[in-house]
Structure formats: structure tokens, C-alpha cells
Amino acid sequence: MTERRNYREAALSFGAVAAEYDRGRPGYPDELFDTVERLWGRALKGARVLDVGAGTGIATRLLAARGADVVAVEPSDGMAARFLLSSPALPLVRGDGDDLPFHDASADLITYAQAFHWTHPERSVPEAIRVLRPGGAVATWWNVQDETVPWVRARGRRMAAALPDRYHGYGGISAHTAHFAPAGLAVERAVLRWERRLTVEHLLTDLTSRSYLASLGPEERAPVLAAEREAVLAEFPDGVVVEPFVLDVTVAVKRG
Numbered sequence: 001m002t003e004r005r006n007y008r009e010a011a012l013s014f015g016a017v018a019a020e021y022d023r024g025r026p027g028y029p030d031e032l033f034d035t036v037e038r039l040w041g042r043a044l045k046g047a048r049v050l051d052v053g054a055g056t057g058i059a060t061r062l063l064a065a066r067g068a069d070v071v072a073v074e075p076s077d078g079m080a081a082r083f084l085l086s087s088p089a090l091p092l093v094r095g096d097g098d099d100l101p102f103h104d105a106s107a108d109l110i111t112y113a114q115a116f117h118w119t120h121p122e123r124s125v126p127e128a129i130r131v132l133r134p135g136g137a138v139a140t141w142w143n144v145q146d147e148t149v150p151w152v153r154a155r156g157r158r159m160a161a162a163l164p165d166r167y168h169g170y171g172g173i174s175a176h177t178a179h180f181a182p183a184g185l186a187v188e189r190a191v192l193r194w195e196r197r198l199t200v201e202h203l204l205t206d207l208t209s210r211s212y213l214a215s216l217g218p219e220e221r222a223p224v225l226a227a228e229r230e231a232v233l234a235e236f237p238d239g240v241v242v243e244p245f246v247l248d249v250t251v252a253v254k255r256g
């Protein structure tokens with residue numbers, strides 16, 4: 001019970017840092033959406049898409065720009081409020097991937113951008129299968145920190161040392177997709193690499209929105225952020241960071 005409550009608190013801790021989340025987090029390159037279309041074998045344009053765990057709408061806006069008929073689904077009050085500020089023209093439904101508030105066979109694609117690991121797959125996978133039309137798909141993706149790059153690996157080590165009970169790294173995050181094939185879905189996967197250039201302050205805004213820091217109070221967070229500012233400036237003295245990502249994409253199709 002305690003574990004379940006803590007999990008729920010961590011999952012919803014984003015609400016308190018929704019503005020930082022929206023400003024700081026990386027977006028997704030166009031190549032991601034090309035890859036989803038290729039793995040699915042269908043176009044996003046005109047597809048009925050549910051973007052579950054939509055947060056502040058970072059992926060929802062990009063899906064809409066690709067012509068998808070997208071509805072955002074978000075359980076957190078804070079994230080939903082930020083979504084309405086950032087994306088007032090897009091529809092948002094309050095809901096949870098473990099219990100989708102949609103009819104059977106009503107969607108072509110269910111996307112989880114950086115969000116599927118917050119669901120309970122024993123519930124969210126059957127829910128997705130129920131709501132998808134035949135030939136529809138679930139697409140999950142994560143921007144994983146590229147720890148083949150030394151400064152990124154060093155940052156992970158600093159987080160693990162500063163927050164041993166909270167920081168568990170990003171290795172294995174996509175293992176959550178192991179539930180798709182046993183449920184009868186046809187699974188395809190791709191791994192993309194991309195990078196963004198940003199200021200150190202922007203990078204710290206992103207860090208503030210990470211669940212392992214978001215779930216701390218501002219006083220506990222401050223020394224971790226100060227140490228991080230110093231370490232990143234030592235690596236990038238001109239204050240412009242090049243941050244690499246591995247984008248891990250899975251598309252799981254409901255057979256027709």
C-alpha cells in the first residue's frame with residue numbers, strides 16, 4: 001500500500017513543476033513521427049490519436065502538427081492546467097492509462113510519450129487493446145539520456161550519489177514494453193539518436209522537472225541544482241550545452 005501510494009505521488013509529482021517541465025524538457029525530432037508511421041505502416045494524418053500521459057502537451061502539439069486528430073489524456077491537475085495554457089486549441093480529457101475513459105474500438109493510435117512507465121501494464125495494455133480499432137497501435141517512446149557520452153554518464157553518477165533513494169537512471173526504462181507481445185500485439189522497435197543545444201539555465205530547468213527532483217521540496221533541490229550548475233559549466237564554459245539523446249521507440253499493432 002505504501003509502495004503504491006509513493007508510486008502514485010511520484011507519478012503525479014510533475015504537477016508541481018509543470019511550468020519548468022513545459023519550458024525545460026526536450027521535444028521530439030520529426031524523424032520520430034516518420035518512424036512511428038513506418039513501424040505502424042499508416043499515416044498520422046487524419047488518424048484518431050489518444051496521447052496518454054500528455055503532460056503539458058509537448059508531444060500532443062507535434063502530433064497535431066502532423067495532421068493527427070489528437071486528444072490528450074492526463075491525470076495530473078498541475079500538468080493538465082499547464083496543458084490548457086500551452087495548447088488551448090487542443091482537446092484534453094482527464095484520465096489515466098490504466099482506466100481509459102473511451103469507448104471500445106474508438107482510436108487508431110494510442111501514444112505514450114515518456115509516460116508508459118507510469119502506468120501498470122497489467123491494466124494499461126488490456127485497456128489499450130480494448131480502445132484500439134483492429135489494425136490500430138500503441139506507440140511508446142522515451143528520450144533516454146545517452147550515457148555513452150562521458151559528461152552525460154558523469155551527470156548520472158552525480159544524481160545517483162546525491163539522490164540514492166530516488167534516482168534509478170534510465171537504463172531499462174523501455175523494458176515496460178515487454179508486456180506488448182505476450183498480449184498478442186505485433187511489436188516493432190527502433191532506436192534514433194539526436195541532440196539539442198541549450199543554455200545551462202535551460203538544462204537546469206529541465207532537471208528541476210525530473211521526477212527524482214520534482215518530488216523534493218525547493219530547499220532540498222537547491223544544493224543539487226547548484227552543484228549541477230557548477231559541474232556543467234566546467235564541462236561547457238561558454239554556457240551552451242550539446243545534449244545527446246537516444247530515442248527509444250516501440251510500436252505495437254493490434255492485429256486486424
Ligand SMILES: C[S@@+](CC[C@H](N)C(=O)[O-])C[C@H]1O[C@@H](n2cnc3c(N)ncnc32)[C@H](O)[C@@H]1O
Nearest residue numbers: 011053054055058076096097113114115118119
Ligand atoms: C514524463 S511526463 C510526459 C509528458 C509528455 N507526454 C511529454 O512527452 O512531455 C509523464 C506524464 O504521465 C502522467 N501520468 C502519470 N501516471 C499516469 C498514468 N497512470 N496514466 C497516464 N498518465 C500518467 C504524468 O502526470 C505526466 O504528465
